[in-house]
């Protein structure tokens with residue numbers, strides 16, 4: 001049974017595809033996807049090359065804008081036949097509600113959202129904030145759409161979106177980088193490539209699953225590994241030094257948040 005309303009998805013790259021896969025698994029109603037290249041798409045959903053190929057009688061409950069930020073401006077005016085009667089959910093990095101209202105019109109219901117790629121597995125994390133035109137029904141609908149692919153945090157202030165983006169939107173990249181680096185160090189220390197890869201990947205996967213299922217704080221899970229005066233503690237002492245991971249992560253998050261702010265318009 002379909003429990004996700006029909007959507008119009010604009011752009012089906014890394015993020016659009018991740019969300020679409022999540023929604024299809026949860027029973028997406030017949031929807032249209034605007035994408036210039038062939039994609040694997042189960043019936044009854046349809047891919048079209050351009051918005052001009054969408055039937056006028058198609059009534060999406062939500063439009064999801066998932067092109068690159070610089071690609072969005074030219075396509076938004078073409079969405080007018082549908083955008084006034086739908087909630088328009090932008091996942092564009094950086095682009096703020098002021099910019100989005102300038103493109104769609106300030107009388108249009110717009111949600112600025114920042115998901116992440118684990119949405120593909122229903123394990124996403126999306127931060128969201130709507131403009132004043134979004135009514136309670138549209139907010140519930142957006143919440144249901146985003147909850148179908150993971151957790152949702154409705155922000156009180158749009159100012160928080162830059163840091164939310166830097167932590168959760170970009171965050172999967174840091175975790176994959178950790179897996180990359182663990183493998184690289186393993187190889188540098190003499191392990192075979194296959195062994196280093198297996199150890200690094202399964203450790204990241206298993207730790208994330210444990211964190212997901214445990215009620216304990218991440219700090220407690222960490223302390224359960226680092227036996228006092230044992231082996232792990234030596235490594236944790238290196239990493240937790242203010243000048244090591246705390247400073248590096250703080251600088252990294254600030255750099256990403258600054259870039260998000262730069263991309264506001």
Ligand SMILES: NC(=O)C1=CN([C@@H]2O[C@H](COP(=O)(O)OP(=O)(O)OC[C@H]3O[C@@H](n4cnc5c(N)ncnc54)[C@H](O)[C@@H]3O)[C@@H](O)[C@H]2O)C=CC1
Pocket residue numbers: 010011012013014015016034035036066067068069071075091092093094114115116117169170
């Ligand atoms: N990749 C990620 O992890 C995340 C990305 N985002 C945001 O999602 C958006 C998309 O990012 P990605 O998926 O990584 O980029 P991408 O380049 O993989 O996907 C964008 C897609 O939009 C398509 N497109 C461009 N113009 C179009 C048009 N006029 N009509 C139809 N399709 C068109 C492109 O062909 C491309 O497939 C960006 O604005 C980004 O900031 C947000 C959260 C996380």
Ligand SMILES: O=C(O)[C@@H]1CCC=N1
Pocket residue numbers: 093165169170
């Ligand atoms: O890096 C980017 O610009 C996008 C937004 C967050 C994740 N990817």
